[in-house]
Amino acid sequence: MTLKIINLDTATLGDRSYIAHDGKTALVVDPQRDIDRVEAIIRAENVEIGAVVETHMHNDYVSGGLVLARKYDAKYLTSAQDPVEFDRVAVVDNEVVNVGDFAVKALHTPGHTFTHMSYVLLTPDNQPQGVFTGGSMLHGSTGRPDLLGWDNAATLAGLQHGSAHRMIELLENKVTVHPTHGFGSFCAATSTCGDSSNIADEKRTNPALLLDKERFIRETLAGLDAFPAYYKYMGARNLQGAGPIDLSELKSMSSDEILKAINPDTWVVDLRSRDSFIQGHIPGSLSFGLDGSFATYFGWIFPYEDKLILLSDKKEDIATAQRELVRIGIDRPAGALVSDLKDTAGLVKNKEVKFKDVPEGLKNPGVLVLDARRNSERHASYIEGTTHIPLHELAARLIELPQDKEIWVHCAGAYRASAALGILESAGFKPVLINESYDQCLSVPALNIVAGIADAGPVAPSDVMAHAL
Numbered sequence: 001m002t003l004k005i006i007n008l009d010t011a012t013l014g015d016r017s018y019i020a021h022d023g024k025t026a027l028v029v030d031p032q033r034d035i036d037r038v039e040a041i042i043r044a045e046n047v048e049i050g051a052v053v054e055t056h057m058h059n060d061y062v063s064g065g066l067v068l069a070r071k072y073d074a075k076y077l078t079s080a081q082d083p084v085e086f087d088r089v090a091v092v093d094n095e096v097v098n099v100g101d102f103a104v105k106a107l108h109t110p111g112h113t114f115t116h117m118s119y120v121l122l123t124p125d126n127q128p129q130g131v132f133t134g135g136s137m138l139h140g141s142t143g144r145p146d147l148l149g150w151d152n153a154a155t156l157a158g159l160q161h162g163s164a165h166r167m168i169e170l171l172e173n174k175v176t177v178h179p180t181h182g183f184g185s186f187c188a189a190t191s192t193c194g195d196s197s198n199i200a201d202e203k204r205t206n207p208a209l210l211l212d213k214e215r216f217i218r219e220t221l222a223g224l225d226a227f228p229a230y231y232k233y234m235g236a237r238n239l240q241g242a243g244p245i246d247l248s249e250l251k252s253m254s255s256d257e258i259l260k261a262i263n264p265d266t267w268v269v270d271l272r273s274r275d276s277f278i279q280g281h282i283p284g285s286l287s288f289g290l291d292g293s294f295a296t297y298f299g300w301i302f303p304y305e306d307k308l309i310l311l312s313d314k315k316e317d318i319a320t321a322q323r324e325l326v327r328i329g330i331d332r333p334a335g336a337l338v339s340d341l342k343d344t345a346g347l348v349k350n351k352e353v354k355f356k357d358v359p360e361g362l363k364n365p366g367v368l369v370l371d372a373r374r375n376s377e378r379h380a381s382y383i384e385g386t387t388h389i390p391l392h393e394l395a396a397r398l399i400e401l402p403q404d405k406e407i408w409v410h411c412a413g414a415y416r417a418s419a420a421l422g423i424l425e426s427a428g429f430k431p432v433l434i435n436e437s438y439d440q441c442l443s444v445p446a447l448n449i450v451a452g453i454a455d456a457g458p459v460a461p462s463d464v465m466a467h468a469l
Contacts, residue, residue: 001124003102005178006041008032012293012324013061014184018132020121025050025100028074029119029132030180033064033245033327035071050099051075051089055134055180056116057082057238059147059231060187062329066241075099077106081115086241091117109136109167111160112143112187114152118167120175130176131199137164138182140193140205146224147187147231153224157217160189164208173200186227186296189220225376226392230299230328237329245326250310250318253335255344258282258309266334267302271312271321274418276340278433280347282311286422290317292415295324300392301419308333313340350421352435353408358383359446361408368402372411372420373438383441384448391416398427410434410441 001022008017010032018029019041026047031038042049049072052065056079066086069076077097080090091097093108105120105128112135121130135143142164145156175198182192193205203209208216253261258268259282268285270277271294277287288298302308308325310318310333318336325333341347353361361367362385369386371378378388389397391411401407407429409417414435424431441447 003121003123003129004045005121005130005176006045008037008041009183010061010327011184012295013327014182014186014188014296015061015180016178016183017180018178019045020102020130021045021047022100022102022124023047025102027099027102027104027121028052028065028068029178030055030058030134031064031068033062033067033242034247034323035064035068038064038068048072049074051077051097051104053077053104053117053119053132054079054238055118055132055136056113057084057235058180059234060181060185060228061327062234062242063238064242064245067244077104077119079106079108079115079117082239084239084241096122104132107131107167107170109133109163111136111145111156111163112181113148114156114159116143116163118163120171128171128175130178131167131171132178132180133167134180135187136160136179137167137177137202137206137208138179138188138192139177139195139197140202140207141182141188141190142206142208142220143179143181143187144189144224144227145220147227147235153221154217157189157220158213160220161208161213161216164202164206168199168203168209171199173198173203175199177202184293186231190223223376225374226390228296228300229392230302230304233304233329242329246332247319247322247326250322250333251335253309253337255282255337255339255341257335258311258337259346261307261309261334266307266309268309268311269298269321271310271317274414274433274435276313277418278350278352278421278435280341280344280349281422282341282344283346283348284422284426285311287418289415289418290320290324292413294321295328297391297416297419299325299328299330301395302330304330310336312336312338314338348425351406351432353432354436355410355434355441355444355447358408358434358441359444362386366405367408368405369408369410369434370401370420372409372416377412379452381449381451384450386410391420394420394423398424398429401429403428406430406432408432408434410438413437
């Protein structure tokens, strides 16, 4: 009997959860915190949850596993080595746990973390069908080894290499591979390939299986770029065990109340499109539209101790933002405003340009062109004559920019560049948005494009990614 495996993607974080079932009982793997999405699938499939498993204590999101398991009185499996603060089924290497008429076998696969577990899905006749690999073996890659600190990175990279080889020794070529990361998550060490694979595919494409151990360690560490700052909060939150979420409507605020509330410790985030933002926005607000990787990029620069207010011209945007925020542990913003701001006085507008205007901008002594992409993107390709400060470093490096020039900002798709506008404005700069994707600069003959490393490093959530729940 073949078990049904259902993918549940969280596109804006680049992660995938899974539901596997035999028509009666279901296994849930690495669920996100908004468990209503899992529950909808369980109802549609007309099955009961028998077990919930965590491959590891996640660093890029807050898990909904504990709440889901408790709500449905299901087994909750985590590594026995994880020092969690809640009751669970503590599994060890090679342990088999029954889930209705089928089972999972835990495999200790360190590398992404020291305690990482993968779970082999065993059919009712005890045949391996698939393996849920979490942040271990990804599609054509592996999970990054540096999330527990650079001092552990080389050791974990070596363990990751060993874990990948262990899996191909234990599992047949036809066994399907089901990672949690690698669909845009910064938890991937290098670029992934494809949306599905089996063990045979990994033998052909995965660097951990194609390179010797020392070369794999060396190349993996060399390719790592920065990861979102909010990751530092996730592991501890998952070890504690997060509680249920509250997605009820936020306190309604007026534009006058928001203007009064803005201060260095209160962030006003404008969820409208960047085109709406540059046509008029509240002074001191920041553009983080829902047409890009909102949670990832906002969470990267937001101090969790600060207050947050949401703003949009659509009520449903506020609800969507709340859902994305709880996934990274930001539970209850202080309030929200739903308005198109057309009747609001004192709005700020931004000038916009295109890449065809950049050659003249580079010649203009009153203009500085700023590249807000990550280091790995810059290393792959950049426009000669531009200044580079990644968005997540901008607030701390404003002193490097001239106050007497216009700052023309670009990134890969204008999403991060639009977020940079508010940071620059609040510091007294005159920002201008280069409002198109970076690939457009390649068709401007007057720009000198400096090419570097072809692979821009770990696959990251695109700042032009189509929004998805």
